[in-house]
Amino acid sequence: MELERAVRARRMVRRYEDRTVDSDQLRRILALAVKTPSAGFSQGQSFVVVEDAGARQGLLRSVGIDPDQKGGVWAAPVFVVVCTSEAVYRDRYMEPDKRLGDGTPLGALPWPVPYWHIDAGASMMLLLLTVVDEGLSACFFGLSPDRWDRLREHLAIPDHVTPVGIVSIGHGAPDVPSPSLQRGWKPAEEVVHFNRW
Numbered sequence: 518m519e520l521e522r523a524v525r526a527r528r529m530v531r532r533y534e535d536r537t538v539d540s541d542q543l544r545r546i547l548a549l550a551v552k553t554p555s556a557g558f559s560q561g562q563s564f565v566v567v568e569d570a571g572a573r574q575g576l577l578r579s580v581g582i583d584p585d586q587k588g589g590v591w592a593a594p595v596f597v598v599v600c601t602s603e604a605v606y607r608d609r610y611m612e613p614d615k616r617l618g619d620g621t622p623l624g625a626l627p628w629p630v631p632y633w634h635i636d637a638g639a640s641m642m643l644l645l646l647t648v649v650d651e652g653l654s655a656c657f658f659g660l661s662p663d664r665w666d667r668l669r670e671h672l673a674i675p676d677h678v679t680p681v682g683i684v685s686i687g688h689g690a691p692d693v694p695s696p697s698l699q700r701g702w703k704p705a706e707e708v709v710h711f712n713r714w
Contacts, residue, residue: 520646523646523649523650524646526649527645527646527649528694529655529656529657529658529695530654530655530656530689530690530692531589531590531656531692531695532588532589532592532689532690532691532692533590533592533593533594533654533685533687533688533689533690534687534688534689534690535592536594536687536688537594538568538594538595538653538686538687538688542651542653543566543568543595543686545647545651546644546647546648546651546653546686547564547566547597547644549643549647550564550640550643550644550647551564551640552643553636553639553640553643554636554639555632555636555639556606556609556610556632556633556635556636557606557609557610557615557632558609559605559606559609559610559632559633559636560605561601561602561603561604561605561606561609561633561636562599562600562601562636562637562640563600563601563602563678564597564598564599564600564640564644565597565598565600565672565674565680566595566596566597567595567596567597567598567672568594568595568596573594573596575671576596576668576671576672577591579667579668579670579671579672580660580664580667580668580671581664581667590656590658590685591685592687593656593685593686593687594686594687595685595686595687596683596684596685596686597644597683597684597686598668598672598674598680598682598683599637599640599641599644599657599680599681599682599683599684600637600674600678600679600680600681601633601634601636601637601640601678601679601681602633602677602678602679603631603633603677603679604677605633605677606624606628606631606632606633607624608624609624610622610623610624611623611624611625612624633679634681637681637682638681641657641681641682641684644684645657645684648684648686653686653687653688653689654686654687654688654689655684655685655686655687656684656685657682657683657684658682658683658685659681659682659683660683665680668680
């Protein structure tokens, strides 16, 4: 699939058919998803893939979701928890090639725009596009703050790693598009500025 077709076809799908995802497809998706850009080539993004039926039920129970409920994103055959690590970026930017002229390591300075979050978003978007390229569907969503801690504990995610969202993956079933889409896309002229705002 060409990139433009994948971008135009991509949307958040919240219902899935009761079918598994082919393991070769999933491996191809993840092989491309890890090829995302990262500041300083830090590669602080990571993924926790939950595809086994029992593991999925355990994940759902850990965040207070009834695994027997039908429909919605929770019925997907695969969940991918997208994670990032500030510590990996800080450590990378303490290295000799990431210092100011006076020797100050960039990793010791404040980061008004945290690259670890930007790169996690890039990873998530690449994951969503590769899913579409494989002819599957996906949805990115988050959890309430209290559920993140339970998810982290259940999946044994290290303290220095932050889960930022979950991507459900599967064979999309007919669903009702989000009512938010009625807002329509803003025209490019409204959001694209050339040379200055």
